[in-house]
Structures are given as structure tokens and as C-alpha cells.
Amino acid sequence: MAYWKQQTLCGNRHFDAGEYARALDCYQQALWLARQQFSCWPDADEAVAALVVAHHNLADLLIAMTLPDRAADMLCHIHDCLIATSQSPACSDPLRASALRHSHNTRTELLTFVRKHGTHAGIQRCLGQCQCQAEPASRLH
Template identity: 45%
Template sequence: MEHWKRTIERANRCFMQGELVDAREAYLQALALAQVLFERWADADEAVAACVVSHHNLADLHLRLNQPEESAEYLCAIHQRLLQTMQDERLAPALRAAAQRQSHKTYVELLNFISEHGEYPRTQRLLHCNAATPRQRNAPLHHGVH
């Protein structure tokens, strides 16, 4: 977890300084770490959060690069991963529960993205398969570096 945190912090510094190529490289490294360790981290909530933050930071970076379709891909990828994790009975119950808790955040991020940037093919496919609950539709929307 510490290596992932240091990598994300380095990426965030680059992002804030406008060094977007370096930020992207570090965010991709953090994402790779989070994905490789997803089922191996001792703390399921940390494992899921690391994956979510990695994807959302890459989505934010691509928005800054004026690449909204790439941003949509990262937002959809993590939301879909969490939905799959929740349903995979081979995975630890704690990981599945953490995925369910974080899926609310990924859903809100998708709604926020669509309200600001419109729909893309993958967002349409993903969200039309997953209807919002009233609570999710009324959740506060935000976007930024995580």
C-alpha cells in the first residue's frame, strides 16, 4: 500500500504542476499496482479505494488533456470492475462488500461526467444496464483529483 500511496502522491504533484506526461505515467503505474494487488491487500477497503482513485485520477487527467472519451473509459472501467467484483462469489466477502460500498461513488462520478461532458458509447451501455436508485440520483456530484 505504501508504494501505491507514494506513486499516487508523485502523480498528483506532477498533475498539479502541469507535468501531465509524467503524471499520466505515474498514474498508470499506480493503477497497475492497484490491479495486481487488488485481491491480495490485507484491507479490502484500501484495495478497492486504491483501484477507484487510480482510475478516477486517470479520468481527471484525460479531461485536462481534452480527451473526454478516454476519461469516460476509465470511469466506466472501474465501475464495471466493482460490479463484477460484487457478483464474483470466488472473491472474499470483505472485498465484495468494499466493492459495493465504493460502487456508489463510481456511479456518482459517472453521472457527474455525463452531466458535464455528455454520454459516450461505453457510458450508455454501462448505465442502461444499471438503473439508478433514488438515493444515487440525489447524491452530490463532484469531480477532481482524489
């Protein structure tokens, strides 16, 4: 977890300085670390939070790099991952519960993306199949 946090903070510093290529390297490393340790971190909520933060940081960077379609794909990927994890009998109960809780946050990010950048087919698909809906996806049209 410490190295993931270090890579994330390094990415944040580079992002804030407008050094997008360096931020990308750090954020990709943080994402790789979060994926590698996802199912073995002792604290399931920390594991899920690290994976979500890594994806959202990359999505923010991709938007700043004027790559909104890639950012939308990143947001969809983490949302789909959390939904799948929350429904997987192969995952521990704490990991499944945490994934479901965090899927509410990833759904909010999907909605925010649509409000700021317009509709995106992948996001509409995610919102249409989401089991964590607080408001119907049809309200986005």
C-alpha cells in the same frame, strides 16, 4: 500500499504543475500496483479504494489532456470491475461488499461526467445495467 500512495501523490504533484506526461507515468504505475495487489491486500476496503482512486485520477488527467472519450472509458472500466467483483463468488465477502459500496461512488462519477461532458455510449451502457442505481439512468436523457 505505501508505494501505491507514493506514486499517486507524485502523479498529483505533476498534475497540479501541468506536467501531464509525468503525471500519466505516475498514475499508470499506481493503477498497475492497485491491480496487482487488489485481491491480496489485507484490508478489502483499502484495496477497492486504491483501485477506484487510480482509475479516477487517470480519468481526471485524460479530461485535462482533452481526451474525454478515453476518460469515459476509464470510468466505465472501474465501474464494471466493481460490479463484477461484487457479484463474483470467487471473491471474498469483504471484497465483494466493499466493491458494491464503492460502486455507488463510481456511479456518481459517471453521472458527473455526463453532466459536464454530455452523453457517452459507454457510460449510458454502464448506467443502464447498474444494480446500484439511486436514480434511474433514463433521467439523464
